[in-house]
Amino acid sequence: MDYHLLHIVTLLTVIAFGGEIRKTTEACNSDDLQGLIGFKNGIPTDTSGRLAKWIGQNCCEWEGIVCENAYRVIQINLPGLISTDTDFYQTQMVGQLSPSITLLTSLEILDLGGLVGLSGTIPQTLGLQLTKLKKLYLYGNNLTGSIPESIGELQNLQELALHENKLSGPIPSSIGQMQALEKLDLSSNLLSGCIPSSLTNLTAISVLYMNTNYLEGTIPFPSRYGEMPSLAFLRLHDNYLSGTVPLNFGYLVSLQRVSLSNNKLEGPLPSSLGNLLSLSELYLSFNFLSGQIPKSIGQLSQLIMLNISNNLIEGPLPQEMSSLQNLQTLDLSFNPLNLTAIPEWLPNLSSLSMIYFAGCGIEGRIPDFLKTIHSSIQELDLSGNLLSGSIPSWIGSLTQLYLLNLSSNSLDSLIPDSISNLHDLGVLDLHSNRLTGSITGAFGIGQGNFGGSLTYIDLSDNNFSRGVEEIGVGGQFNIQFLNLSHNLLKGTLPSSLGRLSYIQSLDLSYNDLASNLPEVLANLSSLEKLKLQKNHFIGNIPNGFLNLRNLKELNLSDNFLEGEIPDGKPLIDFPGSSYSGNKGLCGKPLSPCKTMISIKL
Ligand SMILES: *[C@@H]1O[C@H](CO)[C@@H](O)[C@H](O)[C@H]1NC(C)=O
Ligand SMILES: *[C@@H]1O[C@H](CO)[C@@H](O)[C@H](O)[C@H]1NC(C)=O
Numbered sequence: 084m085d086y087h088l089l090h091i092v093t094l095l096t097v098i099a100f101g102g103e104i105r106k107t108t109e110a111c112n113s114d115d116l117q118g119l120i121g122f123k124n125g126i127p128t129d130t131s132g133r134l135a136k137w138i139g140q141n142c143c144e145w146e147g148i149v150c151e152n153a154y155r156v157i158q159i160n161l162p163g164l165i166s167t168d169t170d171f172y173q174t175q176m177v178g179q180l181s182p183s184i185t186l187l188t189s190l191e192i193l194d195l196g197g198l199v200g201l202s203g204t205i206p207q208t209l210g211l212q213l214t215k216l217k218k219l220y221l222y223g224n225n226l227t228g229s230i231p232e233s234i235g236e237l238q239n240l241q242e243l244a245l246h247e248n249k250l251s252g253p254i255p256s257s258i259g260q261m262q263a264l265e266k267l268d269l270s271s272n273l274l275s276g277c278i279p280s281s282l283t284n285l286t287a288i289s290v291l292y293m294n295t296n297y298l299e300g301t302i303p304f305p306s307r308y309g310e311m312p313s314l315a316f317l318r319l320h321d322n323y324l325s326g327t328v329p330l331n332f333g334y335l336v337s338l339q340r341v342s343l344s345n346n347k348l349e350g351p352l353p354s355s356l357g358n359l360l361s362l363s364e365l366y367l368s369f370n371f372l373s374g375q376i377p378k379s380i381g382q383l384s385q386l387i388m389l390n391i392s393n394n395l396i397e398g399p400l401p402q403e404m405s406s407l408q409n410l411q412t413l414d415l416s417f418n419p420l421n422l423t424a425i426p427e428w429l430p431n432l433s434s435l436s437m438i439y440f441a442g443c444g445i446e447g448r449i450p451d452f453l454k455t456i457h458s459s460i461q462e463l464d465l466s467g468n469l470l471s472g473s474i475p476s477w478i479g480s481l482t483q484l485y486l487l488n489l490s491s492n493s494l495d496s497l498i499p500d501s502i503s504n505l506h507d508l509g510v511l512d513l514h515s516n517r518l519t520g521s522i523t524g525a526f527g528i529g530q531g532n533f534g535g536s537l538t539y540i541d542l543s544d545n546n547f548s549r550g551v552e553e554i555g556v557g558g559q560f561n562i563q564f565l566n567l568s569h570n571l572l573k574g575t576l577p578s579s580l581g582r583l584s585y586i587q588s589l590d591l592s593y594n595d596l597a598s599n600l601p602e603v604l605a606n607l608s609s610l611e612k613l614k615l616q617k618n619h620f621i622g623n624i625p626n627g628f629l630n631l632r633n634l635k636e637l638n639l640s641d642n643f644l645e646g647e648i649p650d651g652k653p654l655i656d657f658p659g660s661s662y663s664g665n666k667g668l669c670g671k672p673l674s675p676c677k678t679m680i681s682i683k684l
């Protein structure tokens with residue numbers, strides 16, 4: 084649009100809306116203009132280039148500005164993340180948020196979200212001056228200082244997003260006066276003190292996020308039925324909140340997702356929880372909650388995720404839980420549940436796919452009824468229990484399995500061959516059991532259908548004795564983490580090890596391996612940790628090890644290696660104890676070689 088056309092449009096707009104009488108159609112309201120110029124002057128660097136185009140007097144035409152009647156500025160839309168038709172890009176404004184922003188007294192929307200380089204404080208008088216504000220987005224900035232008490236004057240404010248800043252001090256209790264407030268996000272700041280009890284007066288609130296701060300004291304709401312009737316999303320996790328989950332918590336009948344994890348909450352879960360019929364996700368882990376899970380939990384027919392891990396919850400589990408037909412994830416790990424056995428009604432949970440019962444005092448064999456779970460189990464964690472006997476071969480029929488963690492039990496079988504049927508298995512942790520035989524079961528060796536989905540294998544601290552020669556043979560390998568340490572593995576390292584191209588951590592320490600260090604180890608360029616100590620390796624350290632540029636941890640100690648340590652990074656930067664206890668290693672970081680050089684020539 085050329086300049087004259089714009090001019091005409093402006094004129095027409097003024098005529099059409101019969102706007103206020105003004106000296107010139109080219110200028111916006113002088114307070115607004117002054118406020119915006121002050122804002123721009125606070126920001127020396129703007130990588131988006133938007134402010135550079137703010138010239139002249141007619142601020143209503145500036146990028147990011149919306150006016151009413153081509154005169155009063157009602158919106159400032161300058162988010163850091165800019166989206167075009169085709170993509171998104173992140174921009175920066177480096178500078179201070181100018182208090183002159185408070186001159187824009189007709190503002191309804193102020194969006195300066197995601198401008199990480201924007202620092203300064205929220206102007207103290209903002210709430211007294213920008214009384215028409217409906218949306219205030221100052222999240223993702225570098226703002227410091229406290230939230231001004233005046234904020235409570237914003238009677239029209241519907242959305243207040245101040246998350247991801249460095250705001251400190253208490254949450255002003257005046258916030259409870261904001262009758263229109265629907266979304267309040269103060270998460271990820273440095274806020275301290277108590278949650279103001281005035282929040283119970285927020286009749287329109289639907290989203291309330293105050294997680295990841297330094298808040299303490301009790302959860303003050305609800306005090307009676309009917310308060311916060313629309314509250315659906317509540318996040319208070321990662322604070323220092325104490326006291327109990329309020330007895331009347333069940334009055335917040337619109338709740339859908341609640342996270343109270345990682346606080347200091349104690350006492351029993353109130354049975355009023357059962358009134359939260361819309362609840363779909365409940366996160367309570369890492370608190371000091373005690374007592375039994377209330378029977379009323381069975382009424383939560385919409386519940387998808389229940390995470391109570393790391394509390395002081397006692398058994399037994401109420402049978403009513405068996406009616407949670409939508410439950411997909413159940414994490415009860417690390418509670419003094421003394422379950423003794425996995426409850427027999429577990430297969431009745433027809434949607435269950437992630438089962439975390441670590442450290443729940445489960446004894447005996449892995450029960451066969453688990454195989455009858457209708458749904459497809461994707462994650463099964465029974466680690467840290469007292470399980471004995473074998474890993475059942477029906478495990479191979481859980482075809483959706485992605486994670487299997489049976490570590491720290493007393494299982495004493497072989498790895499069943501059927502494990503190689505698990506095409507989607509990504510994480511296999513069987514460490515600290517009494518498993519025997521060959522490790523190759525874990526790799527699906529010899530099975531034509533092995534797809535290389537495994538990225539994490541921990542078989543350490545068992546009694547495996549065979550199979551090392553077959554690592555990397557057949558199939559395709561995406562393993563990033565492999566720990567076979569503390570076993571009874573014998574034999575030689577195969578050159579097929581070189582096919583584990585993505586491996587970052589390889590631990591074969593504390594075994595009976597006896598061979599040269601194969602040259603192909605030097606091909607594993609992603610390797611960050613290599614632990615081969617306490618074996619019977621012989622020969623020299625291959626020169627190729629100098630190619631292991633990403634290596635941060637190396638231990639070759641207590642073997643029978645000899646000769647010069649290849650002279651260069653990263654090898655010379657490791658401590659002497661990475662090489663000690665060998666037959667005859669020399670050179671940096673150990674003492675210099677004497678006659679070795681001539682031998683090599
Ligand atoms: C945040 O502000 C502080 C000073 O208040 C400054 O030192 C720091 O560099 C700023 N951080 C960013 C990301 O701009
Ligand atoms: C809630 O609002 C009422 C009426 O405005 C007021 O009397 C009361 O003190 C407020 N409650 C809290 C806890 O601030």
Ligand SMILES: *[C@@H]1O[C@H](CO)[C@@H](O)[C@H](O)[C@H]1NC(C)=O
Binds near residue numbers: 368369413
């Ligand atoms: C349960 O919550 C804890 C803490 O937030 C988390 O580490 C764990 O992964 C969660 N469990 C599941 C199954 O998501």
Ligand SMILES: *[C@@H]1O[C@H](CO)[C@@H](O)[C@H](O)[C@H]1NC(C)=O
Binds near residue numbers: 397419421444
């Ligand atoms: C749970 O088991 C532990 C260890 O076996 C025992 O010390 C404790 O008394 C048991 N607690 C209950 C409530 O049965």
Ligand SMILES: *[C@@H]1O[C@H](CO)[C@@H](O)[C@H](O)[C@H]1NC(C)=O
Binds near residue numbers: 405406
């Ligand atoms: C679980 O399901 C079985 C078979 O459908 C049924 O007989 C049993 O009563 C159910 N158990 C519970 C606790 O709901």
Ligand SMILES: *[C@@H]1O[C@H](CO)[C@@H](O)[C@H](O)[C@H]1NC(C)=O
Binds near residue numbers: 441510511
């Ligand atoms: C298996 O569970 C134990 C806790 O019992 C945990 O320490 C370990 O990290 C888990 N393994 C994986 C791969 O998540």
Ligand SMILES: *[C@@H]1O[C@H](CO)[C@@H](O)[C@H](O)[C@H]1NC(C)=O
Binds near residue numbers: 516546571
């Ligand atoms: C492993 O086997 C050795 C004998 O080779 C035995 O002494 C030891 O108790 C076994 N360890 C476990 C955890 O079963």
Ligand SMILES: *[C@@H]1O[C@H](CO)[C@@H](O)[C@H](O)[C@H]1NC(C)=O
Binds near residue numbers: 543614
């Ligand atoms: C491998 O497992 C052993 C024993 O379980 C453990 O001590 C060691 O830290 C693990 N290695 C790596 C690299 O995680």
Ligand SMILES: *[C@@H]1O[C@H](CO)[C@@H](O)[C@H](O)[C@H]1NC(C)=O
Binds near residue numbers: 578579582603
């Ligand atoms: C190791 O790398 C060399 C050179 O890139 C290559 O010729 C050789 O085939 C690789 N060995 C294996 C086992 O991948």
Ligand SMILES: *[C@@H]1O[C@H](CO)[C@@H](O)[C@H](O)[C@H]1NC(C)=O
Binds near residue numbers: 616637
């Ligand atoms: C290497 O392993 C030995 C034996 O386990 C240990 O004493 C030493 O501290 C380790 N050194 C490094 C650098 O990890």
